[in-house]
Amino acid sequence: MKRSIILITIFLAGFVQADVYKYINKQGKTAYSDTPVKGAEKVIVPPIMTYEAPNIPTKKIATSEERKELTEANIPYDHISIISPIEQGTVRSNQGIVNVTYDLQPALQEEDTVELLLDGVVQEGFNLEGVERGAHVVQVQVIDKNGEVKITSPSVTFYLQRSTAS
DSSP states (O other): OOHHHHHHHHHHHHHHHOEEEEEEETTSOEEEEEOTTOOOEEEOOOOOOOOOOOOOOOOOOOOHHHHOOOOOOOOOOOEEEEEEEEEEEEEEEOOOOOEEEEEESSOOOOOOEEEEETTTESSSSSSSSSSOOOOEEEEEEEETTEEEEEEEEOOOOEEOOOOOOO
C-alpha cells in the first residue's frame, strides 16, 4: 500500500505545475523562482507547445513478381538528350576522338539498348575515334529487344577541328 501511494505521488508530481515568480535579485539581474520572494510578480506561463508529426506513408517495396510486371509493362521513357558535344559546339581533337554523353529518363530498362548514330550510321560505342574534321550530326536512340526504336534524341550538330602543322 505504501509503495502504491509513493508511486501515485511521483506520477502526480509531474502533472502539477508550480507558479513562477519574476523578481530583481541583489545584483540587479532579473531572476525567476518557483517560490514567492518579496517584490516578485507572478508570471503567467503559456501552455507547453507540442508538435505531432504528420503520418508519412511508408513506401511499399515491390516483390520480385511486381518488379517483373513493371518491366514487362515497359514504362515509357520521358526524354533522351545529348549532353556532350553541345549543339553547334566545336570539338578540338587532333586524333579525331569525340566522347558522346547523354541523359535518359527514366533509366534504361532491362533488355533495351542505347545506340549512337554518327551522321546516320550506328556506332560501336560512345567514345568515337578517327572522326574526320568538319561538321557532324549525332543522335542517340533506345532500341527494345525486338529492334524497335522506343525514343530518339534530337539531332546535335557539332564541328570537329584538328590542328594542322605549318
